Amino acid sequence: MIDENRVKHVEELAELSLTEEERKGMAEDLGSIIDYVNKLKELDTGDVEPLRHILGVENVFREDERGETLSHEEVFKNAPEEERNFFKVPRVIDND
Numbered sequence: 001m002i003d004e005n006r007v008k009h010v011e012e013l014a015e016l017s018l019t020e021e022e023r024k025g026m027a028e029d030l031g032s033i034i035d036y037v038n039k040l041k042e043l044d045t046g047d048v049e050p051l052r053h054i055l056g057v058e059n060v061f062r063e064d065e066r067g068e069t070l071s072h073e074e075v076f077k078n079a080p081e082e083e084r085n086f087f088k089v090p091r092v093i094d095n096d
Contacts, residue, residue, distance in 0.1 A: 001027065001031045002026075002027045002030045002031045002034070003027070004023060004027065006027075006030075007023045007026050007027045007030065008023070010026070010030070011023070011026075072085070
């Protein structure tokens with residue numbers, strides 16, 4: 001079982017603010033997860049090959065072929081704003 005101090009530590013690391021009820025539930029959930037992982041550790045996986053992809057999917061490549069291109073006017077006709085041949089969008093990163 002996970003103790004309350006461990007849950008509070010995880011809460012601080014994750015920058016969460018949990019109620020006492022949520023902490024108790026979190027302790028139970030984390031305890032269940034650790035129990036399950038410990039149960040999995042009991043399995044002998046020495047002869048099991050690592051799984052690369054569950055569906056056996058492989059990349060499908062094609063040759064690059066030059067196709068039709070859009071004119072400058074067509075590219076920017078629905079753009080809200082344009083500046084020096086680029087789409088102008090609102091700033092989302094503050095440099096301060």
